Amino acid sequence: MTYFSTDFTLGILGGGQLGKMLLAETLKYDIRTAVLDPSADAPARFGCQRFEQGDLLDYDTVYQFGKKVNLLTFEIENVNVDALEQLEKEGVTVYPTPKSLRTIQDKGLQKDFYKKHNIPTAPFEYFSSPTLLNESLIQGKWSYPFVWKSTRFGYDGNGVKIVRNDKDLASLPQGDCIAEEYASITKELAVIVARNAKGETVTYPVVEMEFHPEANQVEYVLCPARIPQTISERAQKIALQVAQSFESIGLLAVELFLTQTGEIWVNEVAPRPHNSGHYSIEASYTNQFEQHLRAILNLPLGSPKSKVAGVMVNLVGEEGYTGDVLYKHIEEVLALEGVTPHIYGKRQTRPFRKMGHITIVHPNIEIARIIAQKVKETIRVIAKK
């Protein structure tokens, strides 16, 4: 099979920033692409050869789109997996596999999977409704605080809540959920593993995520994580075990908790390029998007090593502003050393919306972190007057 400068077409479900950054790599390789996204304004509407507007959760839309491509992938988990399975049955290659996606889409199934494969994860229990969870509390099987997670379609901190009292409990939406032990976390880490159909794998360095205290969104991602080598190695080993257990094809981003007692727990995984890997565009020998492409095309994988240290700053819409976006003071940020902006191409800002990110690279991670803080304190994502 030859992909380069041919009619071979890669279909991408989802045209957000991840799709857009993946297109930068398909353009580099000259691989034809078609993108499906519900929004006519999707960031990935430029850079593909064909853009279709449509609902990613609609069976027919996804099925029809998939029938027209040679290989199908996705940049978002919230897609119609029944259609993917049908396409697979009919001979369309879908990577990452629908089977792994189905498990990952449901946090209950995902947790069961870890248990079954002896992958360390926080103790948990499944409930078909918050009412049953409440009964379990009354019976003393669970106690505050604990972590509530909706089993379906959580994203960027939605569908996850720390429940500290009856009032928190009463505010939970209906539906399937899990309760998870609330452990004291010292660091949130992530490791990206790439695996191709030949079963070859590469494991990226461990990154460290620093979260915004209120919005539960990542503010900084640091690579390498500032942790002892032994912990790094354990984290990479666990991430590789997860990817191999899933027999994943493409990228698998594994989010991990480092507990105060020194345990490493798998929090959750994403079978796609991930916010925690954006630093790789500037810092790595092979960035995560090119790596995903290599993996799903069953090409040799590239080196996951870093050329330099990297820190990524997410640019999210400032609270109190909704409307046409303005990146205030971006010029001052551009004057700082080793700074590269990625503006996703969303015209409208709203509080906490992911609008872009900025990567800071430097041979020294501590200096990169200092510059990153300056970036964060300088730039403002607001709306025009």
Add this chain to the structure above:
Amino acid sequence: MTYFSTDFTLGILGGGQLGKMLLAETLKYDIRTAVLDPSADAPARFGCQRFEQGDLLDYDTVYQFGKKVNLLTFEIENVNVDALEQLEKEGVTVYPTPKSLRTIQDKGLQKDFYKKHNIPTAPFEYFSSPTLLNESLIQGKWSYPFVWKSTRFGYDGNGVKIVRNDKDLASLPQGDCIAEEYASITKELAVIVARNAKGETVTYPVVEMEFHPEANQVEYVLCPARIPQTISERAQKIALQVAQSFESIGLLAVELFLTQTGEIWVNEVAPRPHNSGHYSIEASYTNQFEQHLRAILNLPLGSPKSKVAGVMVNLVGEEGYTGDVLYKHIEEVLALEGVTPHIYGKRQTRPFRKMGHITIVHPNIEIARIIAQKVKETIRVIAKK
């Protein structure tokens, strides 16, 4: 002025690989673009917001295209400069400036410019035809061997010839030309300088070019050049002097000869991203395309320093093959360390056509060069059966 995620539109004359790689950066910054190119199959037809097919040398086509954009730039020198000058008069910003382009387009004017600004360059003489050059030879003012250059529209070694005898002389096409002293060159070097409208400049490291012995095309570009520090510094100083003399805005790629007697001569310049700067996508803190964008938008310039050493291998069509391109053994190349392919998106190969390039990065330039040779010896750009 704000450019990011607005209606501000950058017009790009030329949609070849340089335009395509520039679009990777406009997408990163979310700056709207329009591209004009004579070919419906131009590599940069994807990734822009608007693509127009048209003749870059036609006054009206260029003028009408320019009237619809906020800022006009070009990725190729062979454009209608009269139209650019008229657009500038009517208030359209054109960077690099039409004035510098007019000088650069004509090799006679370019050489005069160097003379006037005390910029070291090979001794030369202008002739309005090869017949007059022949008379000069007969009179003993010139003797074989010397370098003949057409004053207009030379590209990739076309329009340049080493004239060694009467037969060579007889084969020269009619038209304005210059004769240039043929010196023994030890190395061909290049330095890219970026300058914005505020007059800020940054100078990239010196690169070294290795040429294909027959096709007079660059086979390898190495950064850093393997030359003594003192020569590096002189080369950078001369390149900066050239950029400042032109009051250039945007990138200026300065090609230099290092002679056997240790002199550095300016060969010629290109007011745009340049083949000799492709290594920067993987190796530099700020790649040449992002730098060009920063410069023409009058934004702060980024660091031109390298994270790692880089070697670029041009992928040109193999002799004897014309037709639908096949990148044979590209998979073996992808398995080598630190390798990134750039496939330009031309469907048809022909002998010596620039079809793509491959960058090899490594902390050590000597190892990068060894891998580059392996790349070159492995991949074949041929046509499908």
